[in-house]
Amino acid sequence: MSRQVFAIWCKTCPPLPVILINGMSSYANGKQRSETYYWWSLLLGFLLALAYQTVAQNISPVHSATSSHSGAKALAAQVHRGENQYASNCAMCHAQDLSGLDPAPALTGDKFMRKWQGKAIWDLYDKIRKTMPQNDRGGLKSRVYVDIVAYLAKFNDINIGKRELRDDQNLLKSIPIAKSNSQ
Numbered sequence: 001m002s003r004q005v006f007a008i009w010c011k012t013c014p015p016l017p018v019i020l021i022n023g024m025s026s027y028a029n030g031k032q033r034s035e036t037y038y039w040w041s042l043l044l045g046f047l048l049a050l051a052y053q054t055v056a057q058n059i060s061p062v063h064s065a066t067s068s069h070s071g072a073k074a075l076a077a078q079v080h081r082g083e084n085q086y087a088s089n090c091a092m093c094h095a096q097d098l099s100g101l102d103p104a105p106a107l108t109g110d111k112f113m114r115k116w117q118g119k120a121i122w123d124l125y126d127k128i129r130k131t132m133p134q135n136d137r138g139g140l141k142s143r144v145y146v147d148i149v150a151y152l153a154k155f156n157d158i159n160i161g162k163r164e165l166r167d168d169q170n171l172l173k174s175i176p177i178a179k180s181n182s183q
């Protein structure tokens with residue numbers, strides 16, 4: 001059964017058995033139970049079915065496609081925030097275009113990539129959050145450091161996936177520093 005067919009089945013079929021079983025069991029005991037009870041249990045079955053549908057919708061392939069789309073949008077927003085943060089906290093030493101201003105080295109180009117290639121995004125993040133801005137080491141919020149690292153990665157065409165970076169050591173250690181086109 002393909003995923004799509006399964007998703008459609010999930011959305012339509014389970015409510016029916018739930019309603020039927022509920023209705024039948026109260027009908028079988030109908031003599032002892034009042035009619036009100038019967039209708040209430042039908043309603044309960046219907047509500048359960050509705051709740052089930054909501055869950056089924058959340059696991060459907062259509063939904064996961066939209067959530068990876070919103071992940072990409074969140075990442076784009078993060079890169080944009082990082083660009084602004086870089087401009088106000090780093091550009092005075094490393095230059096607006098990341099080309100460096102002596103003694104601050106370039107944060108882009110061959111020399112930069114040769115130095116960082118093969119390390120993890122975590123290493124770059126850790127270096128920056130502990131030693132930068134050089135005149136206010138560790139002075140920014142970790143959110144801001146993460147946003148700036150996302151910007152540096154995108155600027156250098158480093159493949160960081162399609163989701164926002166987070167201040168999460170395991171996540172950042174799992175992302176190698178490598179050019180998108182070399183993968």
Ligand code: HEC
Nearest residue numbers: 089090093094103104105112115128131132133134135148
């Ligand atoms: C006051 C000037 C100054 C500011 C502001 C500054 N840096 Fe630096 N940065 C330097 C200098 C000087 C070095 C070289 C010495 C070192 O590596 O610690 C450096 C080194 C670096 C390195 C290591 C580069 C390499 O390949 O060795 C990175 C990455 C970096 N800075 C990122 C940043 C980021 C991101 C910011 C903004 C949050 C920032 N810097 C703000 C002066 C600055």
